[in-house]
Amino acid sequence: MQAIILFGHGARDVRWREPFDRLIDLWRQQHAGILVELAFLEMMQPSLEEAVTTLGTQGATEIKVVPVFFGQGGHLRNDFPVLLDACRDKFPNIHLSTTPAVGEDLAVLQAIVDFGARAL
Numbered sequence: 309m310q311a312i313i314l315f316g317h318g319a320r321d322v323r324w325r326e327p328f329d330r331l332i333d334l335w336r337q338q339h340a341g342i343l344v345e346l347a348f349l350e351m352m353q354p355s356l357e358e359a360v361t362t363l364g365t366q367g368a369t370e371i372k373v374v375p376v377f378f379g380q381g382g383h384l385r386n387d388f389p390v391l392l393d394a395c396r397d398k399f400p401n402i403h404l405s406t407t408p409a410v411g412e413d414l415a416v417l418q419a420i421v422d423f424g425a426r427a428l
Contacts, residue, residue: 311343311368313359316376317383318348325352328376343368349383349391356391360399370403378411 314335316328328346335344343366347359354362356373363371373392375384388406396404410416 309343309367310370310372311345311363311366313345313347313356313363313371313373314376315347315356315373315388316349316352318350318352320351322352331376347373349387357395357398360395360402360404364399364402368402371405373404373406375406375409377409380409380412384409 312335314328314331316325319325332344332346335342343363345354345359345362347354347356349356360371375388377384392404392406395402
């Protein structure tokens, strides 16, 4: 069974999480048959490991992690691979893969340009 994890940085201010909660709600409305969880690098829960655990207990055998970051900064180049490898070691029966940061996708960049144009 396939599943997805939307992976963000995390922040001290709990309101920072609100767009992520809306994002996961949209996902569930549009893709009800595919399990989804949020996970955060730091300062918020669940962690990547906790999200993999949750999805694994729900029967997920393939999980795609989508970094909801604007670009490939130090966290995605250095910290994220360590967390992902630790999860791969802990959950050998679950195939874990990842996408590039969402901000590297042309459609996402175009959506930002369109947002700016609508603001004028």
